[in-house]
Amino acid sequence: MIGSKVISGLTLAASVFAFSVSAFAADVPAPGVSPRVDAIKKAGVLRVGVLANTPWLVENTTGSGDAWQGPAWLLAQEYATQLGVTLQPIPVSHETKVPVLASNQVDLSITPLAETPERLKVVDFVLYSKTAVCVFGRKDNKKFAEATSVDAVNNADFTVAYFIGGAEENWVKERFPNAKLRGVTSSSAPAPIEEIMAKRADVAAINRVQWVLLNKKVPGLTALPQENNCQDSNEKAAPVGLAVDKGQDVFVEWLRAVEKDMQPKLTADEVRIVDTMK
Incomplete structure (x- = not known):
């Protein structure tokens, strides 16, 4: 029979391995692996398209603090922090919030978008919430x-x-x-x-x-x-997230890994903003 100490040791090792895999999954892609990451680091800025959509992205008009708040902004801040660059918001409109990706005017469109079959043809999503x-x-x-x-x-x-x-x-x-x-x-x-x-x-x-x-x-x-x-309705539910131009698999994989780690904070921030609306 396997002793309890051995089992404990195996359990600990498995936990450490799981943690390592998780940490590795969220590691910033190494130089030369993701052209988008290399370009962002070279520029020193992460360009994100912004258009208010409560409760996921809210414009702060008080004149103090960050110009934006909400889970979309919180996630974008984390991306910029891990990349070691400055976060640069670029205003977009309802008409341009998706096309700006293909034209390389932004790296991410963080204005909250519902995932639809039509949009999936031209962009990849990093999902963190839902509309209903x-x-x-x-x-x-x-x-x-x-x-x-x-x-x-x-x-x-x-x-x-x-x-x-x-x-x-x-x-x-x-x-x-x-x-x-x-x-x-x-x-x-x-x-x-x-x-x-x-x-x-x-x-x-x-x-x-x-x-x-x-x-x-x-x-x-x-x-x-x-x-x-x-707020827990699943009627006419559609996933909500930020969008990335197609053809950037390594970049998208990293973005999604970071989002997974951030999910509890993102959910809590959405709840916080909804509570302020009541």
């Missing part, structure tokens, strides 16, 4: 207040409102085929809140982050799923 959808209605609407799941909305007793041409339109039609659907013209609101307040609809869909802001602004609402104020 909630459904909300009035607290004094007995039908909705008594519903315990999103599934409960999928019946003819409910009227679900959506913006025609909006991001949630197709999802609403697929998710609630048995409900009455009410398409309305888009407005500056994040969801068809007027339909809910006027009682023309029982339910509407909204992005999980926008729900926090709406719930704070408009009293008398409630949402599903109920867990963690709808």
